[in-house]
Amino acid sequence: MVVIVEFHVYLNQQGFKKGMVDSNLYIKYENNHQVIIVVYVDDIIFGGSKDEMCKDFVNQMQTEFDMSMIGELSYFLGLQVNQLKNGIFISQIKYVKEMLKKFTMEDCKPVSTPMTKGYKLSKDDKSPSVDQNMYRSMIGSLLYLIATRPNILQAVCMVARFHASPKETHVTIVKWIFRYLKGTMEYGLWYPKGKDFTLIAFSDVDWVGCVDDRKSTSGGAFYLGDNLVSWHNKK
Numbered sequence: 001m002v003v004i005v006e007f008h009v010y011l012n013q014q015g016f017k018k019g020m021v022d023s024n025l026y027i028k029y030e031n032n033h034q035v036i037i038v039v040y041v042d043d044i045i046f047g048g049s050k051d052e053m054c055k056d057f058v059n060q061m062q063t064e065f066d067m068s069m070i071g072e073l074s075y076f077l078g079l080q081v082n083q084l085k086n087g088i089f090i091s092q093i094k095y096v097k098e099m100l101k102k103f104t105m106e107d108c109k110p111v112s113t114p115m116t117k118g119y120k121l122s123k124d125d126k127s128p129s130v131d132q133n134m135y136r137s138m139i140g141s142l143l144y145l146i147a148t149r150p151n152i153l154q155a156v157c158m159v160a161r162f163h164a165s166p167k168e169t170h171v172t173i174v175k176w177i178f179r180y181l182k183g184t185m186e187y188g189l190w191y192p193k194g195k196d197f198t199l200i201a202f203s204d205v206d207w208v209g210c211v212d213d214r215k216s217t218s219g220g221a222f223y224l225g226d227n228l229v230s231w232h233n234k235k
Contacts, residue, residue, distance in 0.1 A: 014028065016037070034049055080094060087193050088190075099145070111180050115177070121162065123165065132163070135171060138178075139163055142160075150189075151184075153233045156177065157233045196226065199224060201220060219231075
């Protein structure tokens with residue numbers, strides 16, 4: 001804790017400001033350029049719009065703290081990062097493969113959609129109950145995957161509602177999501193280079209779509225230019 005506080009104080013002294021939403025995000029502006037850093041435990045990810053500012057940051061950190069440069073970011077917390085000339089591609093291909101193997105779904109038959117159209121799940125489903133621990137493990141694995149796969153967000157959030165008392169019908173839908181992932185392992189988030197930072201938002205709601213409590217589920221996606229930066233799904 002002492003090191004974290006010391007690090008925070010030092011960044012403030014160097015002109016970094018803490019993010020308003022994420023307390024682990026710091027930004028420094030200088031002559032229309034910026035350096036952005038993200039702190040996770042004892043790891044630091046950083047980037048900037050000017051090479052000199054990044055180099056200065058590295059020199060400062062290595063002078064003040066016992067740190068070493070690992071190199072260009074390629075893998076972090078299960079996220080695979082491919083930095084190309086025209087943009088950045090973030091995916092979880094390796095994670096998907098490990099997840100399918102964990103739940104013996106690596107040889108399953110792929111499907112083209114994350115969920116069947118018009119399917120209504122209910123907590124009062126009459127099918128037999130299934131192992132709760134297994135179901136929660138499957139849901140937990142899928143929830144981490146939505147970090148780069150917003151296209152499964154709606155389906156995962158729907159099946160997650162039944163973790164307290166899962167039924168065979170619910171497991172069938174979860175396995176359907178796994179089958180969709182089997183055929184779309186290479187999917188991820190593509191962030192092309194560009195100067196357009198126009199904020200665009202899309203939202204929708206299903207209007208009392210839950211058959212159990214007649215509550216609605218809303219969803220939204222938010223773009224900065226062509227880059228998807230945030231998404232949500234909430235009942």
